Amino acid sequence: MQTIQHSEIIPAFLEKVKAAPSSALLLDYDGTLAPFQIDRHQAYPYPGILPLLETIQRRRTNLIIITGRPIHEVQSLLSPLSNVEIWGAHGLDHLLADGTRQPVKIDPELQNALNQAEQWLEAQDLLPHAEIKSGGVAVHWRGLSDDHAQALRTQTLQGWSSLSLQEGLKLLQFDGGLELRLNRPDKGDAVASILGNLSPETPVAFLGDDLTDEDGFRRLVNRGLPILVREEYRETAAQAWLRPPHELIQFLEQWLTVSSS
């Protein structure tokens, strides 16, 4: 795997963007556009990202965010960027660029199981570490000592063990936490829906950092360009790798250049 300076994959892809009447730029939020923060509500994009996205949006590019966060959180962190299509809660909630909301309905039985996961956290006094979202309950340990994080992880895995076996639910491990959530949709489903609305020739890239982005990467192999954005390389289905923020910004500047011509 090569970084942007050496890879031929990215320049070849950008040539397609240059030639196409329109393109789609799919972006994860946390860890991709924004550095992690102990306070999740302070996780703003890297300096320089917002103006670039704002201009790219006006240059033949469908800008689409695919995130595990609720839509309203990403909207506020991306402000003043507006009219962006957002897939929130790993694809469970969908906001079109024109502001139309298209939420997916949750099975009551699965919702009940998620409520139980939340009640267990409450009974253990763990709600300060919890994030309750559409279709999932997460526990975060970013900022805690290694020992404390490990203890919290073990305790939660035990507490949720029977719930996590329920069909239709899965346990997601991500950088800095754990989430019990609906099996589907995942980010791969969101990518598949997006592809379904594009012509087969439209160039599509998806940039993400985390394990939950791998479902999206796999959907894009042989159809578009999946890109891992991460300081350190790891095993991935992505076909290119960018280190944030420098190489990410460089990539967005190149996207802007080719889509402006």
Ligand SMILES: [Mg+2]
């Ligand atoms: Mg991420």
